Amino acid sequence: MNTQGFSSHDGNNVINDLILNIYCIFVVVIVLLKFVSMAATILIFLLMIHGVSSAGWSVSYSPSHICALKNSSVIMSCTYTYPTGYQIRKVFWTKTLEHEVFPDLSKDPEYSQRLQYLGDKQKNCTIRLSHVTQKDSHTYYFRFITDKEIVKSLGKQRLTLTVTDLQVESPERVTEGDSVRLTCKSSCTLTDRATFIWYRNSQPLTERRDRNNQLLLQSVRREDAGRYSCALHEHTYISPAVYLNVTYPPKSVSVSISPSAEIVEGDSVTLSCSSDSNPPALNFSWFKGRTFVGSGRIYSISKISSDESGEYKCKSRNKHGEKYSDTITLNVMYPPKTISVSISPSGEIVEGDPMTLSCSSDSNPPAEISWFKENQSSAVGSGQSFSALQSGRFYCEAHNQHGSQRSDAVAVTVKGRAAHLLT
Structure with missing residues (x-):
């Protein structure tokens, strides 16, 4: 081997090859990371589908939409599954998913006294929420933490709660004899099967208990007027009252x-x-x-x-x-007035024949009549009629509790066999 023949040019080639190999390895790592990220995204997408599990992880709400009456208790039914080999360390409900923060409602002062967990750490995640108000209308989620510190959010599976009150809808006024229909309305369709109760002036109309939310009054009477409200059987909440105005002649x-x-x-x-x-x-x-x-x-x-x-x-x-x-x-009462005396028979009267003086007056109540002979203080007779048997001037006096009045005097003269009326 000729080590003397190793040049600087050959050294540069080795370095370049090494750098190229490192770059290739880096690219492969990047690609693998992107693949893993894509796989995780696909997994989350699958878990977002309601009721669909992924690799044994699932949460299911039944029903997933609840319409509940104000001040009632609501059962939020829930089940969940997880793969074998995991242990559940913590379960909780939440209503916020922002920034992957899942606050535990059981520690929220607005919920802690009203929320009761009825489930377990196996598969049941049902809760009861009591005394619900319209502020509780929200979207809720169940979450759990495993022994491997995995917080399972399971995508966007959720339970939606809408809390409604009741309102009576009725015509402003009706005329006696008409038929009228009152409706007990809610802002959503109540989840629980409802039996409606109606009240008039705070008194229950016991004969008006029906699954229908309408109250029909046929041939309405004036006695049907009043303040009407509605409620659900076995619920404490009663709707605001609405006045039904019945008009009549x-x-x-x-x-x-x-x-x-x-x-x-x-x-x-x-x-x-x-x-x-x-x-x-x-x-x-x-x-x-x-x-x-x-x-x-x-x-x-x-x-x-x-x-x-x-x-x-x-x-x-x-x-x-x-x-x-x-x-x-x-009936107007008044003293005697328009008093007068008449004689019968009229004309020439023969001595010994009957002769009657009659007294008439207008009064209310009818007057009592007394007869007097002038220059005598005592009455000589009483009653409507008086028989004169001697000569003289006679008059009558009428009196009741409101006053008295006397007539003009009439003169009676008896001569021989005849008596003549002198005025």
Whole structure:
């Protein structure tokens, strides 16, 4: 071997070959790393498909979308698998996947008192979340850590929870006799099979328990008006109440009198008309007998006279109809007036024939009648009629508890066989 023949040119070739070999090895390593990265990406993609396992790793949620009622408890059913040879060190639920950070909800103050893990470290990962609110509407994930410090996120498999309240939907107003349909609405379709309960004015309508979320009121009555709310059987949450306004024509129309005691001529009297109607009646008419005498809910008479005695009624009207009240009698009391005496028979009277003086008066209540002969303080008779048997001037006096009045005197003269009436 001729070592003397080894030149610097040959040394450069060896170095270049070495560098080339190192470069080739580097390229091969880079390619292998890219292949591994691509394989991992493919693996993650497969794991993102719901319910699909990869190499024995899987998480499944059933159902994967839950609609729950506010303030209820929710069971989030979950199962998972992992390859043989691994041991589960930690299991937890999370709701954030940002930056590969998986906070444990059981350590979150908003969840720690309400979240209960019902599963195990084998294959069951079910939890119960109590007293849910709309803030709990979120996407949730189950995660676990193995003895090889592997945190399995299993792609984007997830469980979506939507929390809804209940709202009663009803027409603003209905007219008596119509049919009305009320609907108990939620923002999503409830996952659990629901039995609806209806309330009116906070009292349950026990006959209205149905899987249908609608309440049908056929031929609605005024008694059906009120504040309606709905709930689900075996749930504490009750929807906000909505008022159902039932409109109807006047009913139970009546008249009241003030003063309610005895009415005397000269008093001031007020008649009031009231009715049950919706909307409230604003149109009132007053009648004495069949004669219209006034309008308005109040009909006032100042210094009432006896001529205004009679039967009164009012008519109440709104846009749905009208109705009359029963008649009420206005009975005005007054003292005797227009008192007069008549004699029977008229004309020539023969001595010994019967002769009767009659007293008439207008009063309320009817007056008691007394007869007097002028210049005598004591009454000579009483009653509507008086038989005069001697000459003289006679008059009658009518009186009741409101006053008295006397008639003009009439003169009776008896001569011989005849008596003549002198005025």
